[in-house]
Amino acid sequence: QVNLVESGGGLVQVGGSLRLSCAASGRPFSSYAMGWFRQAPGKERECVAAINWSGSTTYHADSVKGRFTISRDNAKNTVFLQMNSLKPEDSAVYYCAAKRAYSSDYYLRDYVDWGQGTQVTVSS
Numbered sequence: 001q002v003n004l005v006e007s008g009g010g011l012v013q014v015g016g017s018l019r020l021s022c023a024a025s026g027r028p029f030s031s032y033a034m035g036w037f038r039q040a041p042g043k044e045r046e047c048v049a050a051i052n053w054s055g056s057t058t059y060h061a062d063s064v065k066g067r068f069t070i071s072r073d074n075a076k077n078t079v080f081l082q083m084n085s086l087k088p089e090d091s092a093v094y095y096c097a098a099k100r101a102y103s104s105d106y107y108l109r110d111y112v113d114w115g116q117g118t119q120v121t122v123s124s
Contacts, residue, residue: 002026002098002113009094009118012086016122020081022096022115029077030054033104035111036070036081038092038120045095047106049081059106064090086122093117 008020020036035050049070050059058070067086072079079096095118097111 002029002032004096004098004113004115006094006096006115006118009120011121011123014087014122014124016086017082017084018086018120020083020094020096020118020120022079022081024077024079024098030074031100031102032113033099033101034070034072034079035097035099035104035106036079037095037097037108037111038090039095039117040089040092043092045108047108048094050099050104050106051079052104053102057104059104061106083120086120088122088124091120091122094120 003025006022033052036048037045038048039045051070055072067084069082096115098113099111
């Protein structure tokens, strides 16, 4: 099991930026693919971005492509989500999650370890 703790959420105006961080502890971080998911009230949890174990392969949902960037620092056991040009529809609780495999994907069912989430609110 890997323990995940997100940080960096908050209230931001439309067009602003936030950088989410997810610190991992437990099993070797570099053996996990990682994902960022979000869930807005009344909506299903969706994958926003994912990254493989080395950082060489990334996925970004169409709704955030060009605005959000996922990255990781295996030396610091941390995965990041840089969010730029934020929109009100980006408001949600953001979760990081670990997949016990080297390759990443956007299927929620494949991620077994989850953080507690961090709230992102974009005001218009």
